Amino acid sequence: MHFFSDNATPLSPQIMAAIAGADRADHGYDGDGWSARLDGAFSDLFDTPxxxxxxxxxxAANCIALATLCPPYGGVVCHEEAHIAVDECGAPGFFTHGATLMPLPGDGAKLTPGAVTDRLKTIRPDVHQVPARAISITNATEYGLTYSPDEVAALGDVAKANGLGFHMDGARFANAVAHLGCAPADVTWRAGLDALSFGCVKNGGMVGEALLFFGEAAPARAAEAKRWRKRSGHLFSKGRYLAAQILAMIEDDLWLANARAANGAAQTLAEGASGRLMHPVQANELFIRLTADEAARLRAQGFDFYDWGEGAARLVTNWSQDAHSVAPLADALRALDRE
Amino acid sequence: MHFFSDNATPLSPQIMAAIAGADRADHGYDGDGWSARLDGAFSDLFDTPxxxxxxxxxxAANCIALATLCPPYGGVVCHEEAHIAVDECGAPGFFTHGATLMPLPGDGAKLTPGAVTDRLKTIRPDVHQVPARAISITNATEYGLTYSPDEVAALGDVAKANGLGFHMDGARFANAVAHLGCAPADVTWRAGLDALSFGCVKNGGMVGEALLFFGEAAPARAAEAKRWRKRSGHLFSKGRYLAAQILAMIEDDLWLANARAANGAAQTLAEGASGRLMHPVQANELFIRLTADEAARLRAQGFDFYDWGEGAARLVTNWSQDAHSVAPLADALRALDRE
Amino acid sequence: MHFFSDNATPLSPQIMAAIAGADRADHGYDGDGWSARLDGAFSDLFDTPxxxxxxxxxxAANCIALATLCPPYGGVVCHEEAHIAVDECGAPGFFTHGATLMPLPGDGAKLTPGAVTDRLKTIRPDVHQVPARAISITNATEYGLTYSPDEVAALGDVAKANGLGFHMDGARFANAVAHLGCAPADVTWRAGLDALSFGCVKNGGMVGEALLFFGEAAPARAAEAKRWRKRSGHLFSKGRYLAAQILAMIEDDLWLANARAANGAAQTLAEGASGRLMHPVQANELFIRLTADEAARLRAQGFDFYDWGEGAARLVTNWSQDAHSVAPLADALRALDRE
Amino acid sequence: MHFFSDNATPLSPQIMAAIAGADRADHGYDGDGWSARLDGAFSDLFDTPxxxxxxxxxxAANCIALATLCPPYGGVVCHEEAHIAVDECGAPGFFTHGATLMPLPGDGAKLTPGAVTDRLKTIRPDVHQVPARAISITNATEYGLTYSPDEVAALGDVAKANGLGFHMDGARFANAVAHLGCAPADVTWRAGLDALSFGCVKNGGMVGEALLFFGEAAPARAAEAKRWRKRSGHLFSKGRYLAAQILAMIEDDLWLANARAANGAAQTLAEGASGRLMHPVQANELFIRLTADEAARLRAQGFDFYDWGEGAARLVTNWSQDAHSVAPLADALRALDRE
Incomplete structure (x- = not known):
């Protein structure tokens, strides 16, 4: 059983159906009927244009968003373990033409308003130093923690007070919202967010994520983002297959149903590993203390996962799993404790 | 009936089957079993590593190729109507960090060795001028013409004599090879080519093209290209769905079968429009003289296509068509002449 | 005697005096007293803020100007023989992060409103094509011709009507104004210009050119330009030595006096070469028909100049010359005709 | 009296004489006789080609060096307080097209081999993470400390073992060598260095620093650096004035004489502030504990310097000072202690 990444999973049946449903002639690029429905569908979902x-x-979603929020001579405040800082081979520097990431420490890969404010204070306003122009957070974070609406809003206030753009990497946005139980609006634009990378692939999609812009500047930023999309080779000839997947993901709340399944599976594992947790389990990732010997024993039983440095491991659940299907691993974890 | 682009078509059934066949858990990015087979499959097809x-x-294929062949301070000789020069919103400048396209005129969007050589002679070798570092051609060209193996080899000789990289945009490579009847090797590496964008989407695929490197430098260039791919946001989480499509395309020569169908349909149309052709018809595109009034009459009969400036039109056939299915348009074109 | 470039000349005595005058302690970068006077001095000279x-x-002046006027996905309309297109090793692509030059032909390296308008019409407004965002002209041009105030204004109207920024490379702006006899304002902001590279070095300076912004957007563009200047390594530690030179150049109209001397010398040569001129002589450059044999004979007499392709040569006069000092070359040219 | 920066000082008389000496016609750019002597002069000074x-x-020197050592997708290990990281407005990102700085902590702004090695170990070799490609150190550091030949060599060994380029920001290289008393070769190429920014301006020059490449790859890197220099607008029309300054700086060991004067002045101050030093004083910078009240009292006596955060100040001495000329400040510092 795979617990090394939600990238490994097959497609939600509804996604495969959506692909099949889009399999007829239409205009190329984003000139098709499915792409044309995206604005409306997300406006409904987020209760705002x-x-x-x-x-x-x-x-691509993260970096195109940042390119619209930050000039080449600007900086993006982010967590030092953020995906954009650690796992994108410098892609933000590529898309922004050399903007500077300003990484900060913080528990559970979360930024705090205090830490951001303190960092901003260190920047002289002269031309010798890179001025911060944006804040980027990940929700749920790289350690599976969520920012609540209040926490996002507190960072949104810092962004607003300092004239910074505010972006959220939502590769696991569905898992965050499923955990928080809030309206999508509450944890985004109502909290001051300008741009959201709305993840689909980890949540059962094949290819295609949505990049969303909120607020008055949204149409202008989206128009510019479409230039960046083309210029970076991301404007697919047959975009309808991507649009159809994304629409299927948000219609009938598939995104939340899938995220709830993954989160539920994670909770089941968390119970099995309750003495080993390095972080609270809120979304669909667990980080647990695990010796090399214990890891070997789990793998011998057919469980797949990533080591996370020495003496630790990362377990990721996904939409195709539920409490029942992950029970064997929960049991195996408990068994380790009893030995 | 759609003749405005081969982008509009649905998927080849074999491609849809390949997607379904890849719909099971495997490692993410390009760590899966399908991606691992690409080198071998293309080595077989091209009879070389x-x-x-x-x-x-x-x-993305074109621009990543150019990024491996040309430094930021270099230039890429291409046709002035090449897709990279006209229809990619400056993407080559983005991926190469500002390299300069050096566009040349030429009949049917084809470069000639003489024109390239003459252009190279105008460049002083001092640091004030941009040195040419690569040649890029499109085969079949933007006007549906093909470069024969000898024609490619003549340009390959110019490239070699001047120390230039040599790239081919093969968005319609299948249509070119289907017309030429040559081995894929003859019109590529045997003719001195370093890199090929091997198109799949216009030929029945959904998403995903192959970027191929030939020759001694191929492994190093591919390794660098993988950095660019990640850095530009093109490393998909679930790459197996792309790899599976590409493999399906070249297995059992689906790529050639599809291209032959499209080319055959184009020939049928060419017979119907024999007095109107602006270029010889070799691949799956026709450029014809057509008055606004004639265009309106065709559209009234349900035929879709692009105007190509004043008094001309572009018709594109595709894999899903054959002589039979395009006969109505061929007849309608003949009817225009009789009126 | 040197006629190959105005780069070769020594410094105007006033410039050397200005350097010596700045040789005392002051704040670094552009925090000194000389730099602080630039805005005021140029506002006086141009009769506008x-x-x-x-x-x-x-x-650097040209490219920083373009970086403030054109986004990476935009295009800059210029002459195909413009210095930015031909002799800066792709620097505009570097500073603009890959913006596209859109070169046009035209007599004497001059753009015409008609040619620019025709070029703009070819650009589809979709995301596949690079949108023009700026026009750049050189005055005096690379062939020593000037744009009159009316000619600049006609291009300014095209820029305004199409929402384009408008830049002038004024490496030889002084020579142009000296020839035209107009106010500096007439051929710049009154004609719709946004940014001017005001050349000093070819006109007797050592290092340092001025970059000027006009109009409402000027302060914001200058602020951004200062970021680019630092970021591109052009913010000198001891900027006072540059500022002092520039101030000396415009005080007491040294710039015009020097340009008039150079232009006058060019007129003297033009009389000597009246049957050989390939372009009218307006500034300080002559392009003349000259066989290889004739060139050799002139060089044997100690005259230095560049060949300009086959059967032609370029002669450049400079501030340190006058009619008297160039008379020997004028005579030698006449002598060629008599032989 | 100015102690806020060595940027504030006037020119060494020898530098002014060199400028005057270069004030005659010669070829433009770097085609002049002075520029042609640079390779030889530095080869003599460093006892190697x-x-x-x-x-x-x-x-510009730092960033052009890094552009030749590190690809856009690579990383440069440096100190978190290095000038390139803190005070260049992201210029390394501009010149390298988005390469990533990898800042490390360390006492006195010095990198240690252990810290570098530990950092390198955290980088996975996959395409998701930025690979380190270069190390950059500053000697003397931003806190006025020097790396000894052994310390540089230890870092050079790390660079070599990991296939990294090795660059030194030598804005105050003269001050470092004057303190160390070693041969220039010992602390550079003999210790594994590939590229050195050899500073002149802080040491009595007007404009112009030297960028030096060592080792087998030096000619190829310098050729590429000349492309970057032109492309970034740094190829001056009248380069002879820069070359002449640099030659004057290294002839007759002016660079060392000036640096010794500045270092000596710093030692005199260090004695006066012996109870306040935050770092050992080795070059020409002092960082001292100083209350706001004490700072005000010194300023009231006419001493100029920068605050360095709260309760601290930076004092910089320069070539134009000696023990005698800075004695008043040393006395004033002692006086503070007695009060």
Whole structure:
């Protein structure tokens, strides 16, 4: 059984159906009927006018968003373990033409308003130093923690007070919302967010994430983002297959149903590993203390996962799992404790 | 009936089957079993060791190829109507960090060795001028013409004599090879080519083109290309769905079968429009003289196509068509002449 | 005697005196008293509020200007023989992060409103094509011709009507104004210009050109330009030595006096070469028909100049010359005709 | 009296004489006789073949060096308080097209082999993470400390073992060598260094620093650096004035004489502030504990310097000072202690 990444999973049946449903002639690029429905569908979901576009990957979504929020000579405040800082091979520097990431420490890969404010204070306003122009957070974070609406809003206040754009990497946004139980609006634009990378692939999609812009500047930013999308080779000839997946993901709340399944599976594992947890389990990732010997024993039983440095491991659940299907691993974890 | 682009078509049934066949858990990115087979499959097809990687779009394939062949301070000789020069929103400048396209005129969007050589002679070798570092051609060209193996080899000789990289945009490579009847090797590496964008999407695929490197430098260039792919946001989480499509395309020669169908349909149309042709018809595109009034009459009969400036139109056939299915348009074209 | 470039000349005595005058302690970068006077001095000279900054070279001035006027996905309409297109090793692509030059032909390296308008019409407004965002002209041109105030204004109207920024490479702006006899304002902001590279080095300076912004957007553009200047390594530690040179150049109209001397010398040569002129002589450059044999004979007499392709040569006069000092070359040219 | 920066000082008389000496016609750019002597002069000074070029500023020297050592997708290990990380407005990101700085902590702004090695170990070799490609150190550091030949060699060994380029920001290289008393070769190429920014301006020059390449790859890197220099607008029309300054700086060991004067002045101050030193004083910078009240009292006596956060100040001495001329400040510092 695979617990090494939600990338490994097959497609939600509804996604495969959506692909099949889009399999007829229409205009190319984003001139098709499915792409044309994105703005409306996300505006409904977020209860505000949204400018939405499909992009190919989370990296592209994050970086195109940052390119619209930060000039080449600007900086982006983020967590030092953020995906954009650690796992995108410098893609933000590529898309922004050399903007500077300003990484900060923080528990559970979460930024705090205090830490951001303190960092901003260190920057002289002269031309010798890179001025911060944006804040980027990940929700749920790289350690599976969520920012609540209040926490996002507190960072949104810092962004607003300092004239910074505010972006959220939502590769696991569905898992965050499923945990928080809030309206999508509450944890985004109502909290001051300008741009959201709305993840689909980890949640059962094949290719295609949505990049959303909120607020008055949204149409202008989306227009610019479409230039970046084309210029970076991300404007697919047959975009309808991406748009159709994204629409299927948000219709009938598939995104939340899938995220709830993954989160529920994670909770089941968390109970099995209750003495080993390195972080609270809120979304669909667990980070647990695990010796090399224990890891070997689990793998011998057919469980797959990543080591996370020495003496630790990362377990990721996904939409195709539920409490029942992950029970064997929960049991195996408990068994380790009894030995 | 759609004749405005081969982008509009649905998927080849074999491609849809390949997607379904890849719909099971495997490692993410390009760590899966399908991606691992690309090098071998293309090495067989081209009868030489090939380093192959999937990328999302033709623009990405072209530009990543150019980024490996040309430094930021270098230039790429291409046709002034090449897709990279006209229809990619400056993407080559983005991926190469500002390299300069050096566009040349030429009949049917084809470069000639003489024109290239003359252009190279105008460049002083001092640091004030941009040195040419690569040649890029499109085969079949933007006007549906093909470069024969001898024609490619003549340009390959110019490239070699001047120390230039040599790239081919093969968005319609299948249509070119189907017309030429040559071995894929003859019109590529045997003719001095370093890198090929091997198109799949216009030929019945959904997303995913192959980028191929030939020759001694191929492994190093492919390794670098993989960095660019990640850095530009083109490394999909679930790359197996792209790799599976590409493999399906070249297995059992689906790529050639599809291209032959499209080319055959184009020939049928060419017979119907024999007095109107602006270029010889070799691949799956026709450029014809057509008055606004004639265009309106065709559209009234349900035929869709692009105007091509004043008094002209572009018709594109595709894999899903054959002589039979396009006969109505051929007849309608003949009817125009009789009126 | 040197006629190959105005780069070769020594410094105007006033410039050397200005350097010596700045040789005392003051704040670094542009925090000194000389730099602080630039805005005021140029505002006086141009009879309008000007935002001015020193930069190191004409290439830097041109490219920083373009970076403030054109986004990476935009295009700059210019002449195909413009210095930015031909002699800056792709520097505009570097500073603009890959914006596209859109070169046009035209007599004497001059753009015409008609040619620009025709070019703009070919650009589809979709995301596949690069949108023009700026026009750049050189005055005096690379062939020593000037744009009159009316000619600049006609291009300014095209820029305004199409929402384009408008830049002038004024490496030889002084020579142009000296020829035209107009107010500096007439051929710049009154004609719709947004940014001017005001050349000093070819006109007797050592290092340092001025980059000027006009109009409402000037302060914001200058602020951004100062970021680019630092970021591109052009913010000198001891900027006072540059600022002092520039101030000396415009005080007491040294710039015009020097340009008039150079232009006058060129007229003297033009009389000597009246049957050989390939372009009218308006500034300080002559392009003349000259066989290889004739060139050799002139060089044997100690005259230095560049060949300009086959059967032609370029002669450049400079501030340190006058009619008297160039008379020997004028005579030698006449002598060629008599032989 | 100015102690806020060595940027504030006037020119060494020898430098002014060199400028005057270069004030005659010669070829433009770097085609003149002075520029042609740089390779030889630095090869003599460093006792090995050196490829040398003048550039305008230290930022340009550092960033052009890094552009030749690190690809856009690579990383540069440096100190978190390095000038390139803190005070160049992201210039390394501009010149390298988005390469990633990898800042490390360390006492006195010094990197240690252990810290570098530990950092390198955290980087996975996959395409998701930025690979380190270069190490950059500053000697003397931003806190006025020096790396000894052994310390540089230890870092050079790390660089070599990991296939990294090795660069030194030598804005105050003269001060470092004057303190160390070693041969220039010992602390550079003999210790594994590939590229050195050899500072002149802080040491009595006007404009122009030297960028030096060592080792087998030096000619190729210098050739590429000359492309970057032109492309970034740093190839001055009248480069002879820069080359002449640099030659004057190294002839007759002016660079060392000036640095010894500045270092000596710093030692005198260090004695006066012996109870306040935050770092050992080795070059020409002092960082001292100083209350706001004490700072005000010193300023009231006419001493100028920068605050360095709360309760601290930075004092910089320069070539124009000696023990005698700074004695008043040393006395004033002692007086503070007695009060």
């Amino acid at each position: 949204v400018s939405a576009l499909w992009v190919s990957t989370g990296t | 090939v380093s192959a990687l999937w990328v999302s779009t033709g623009t | 000007v935002s001015a900054l020193w930069v190191s070279t004409g290439t | 050196v490829s040398a070029l003048w550039v305008s500023t230290g930022t």
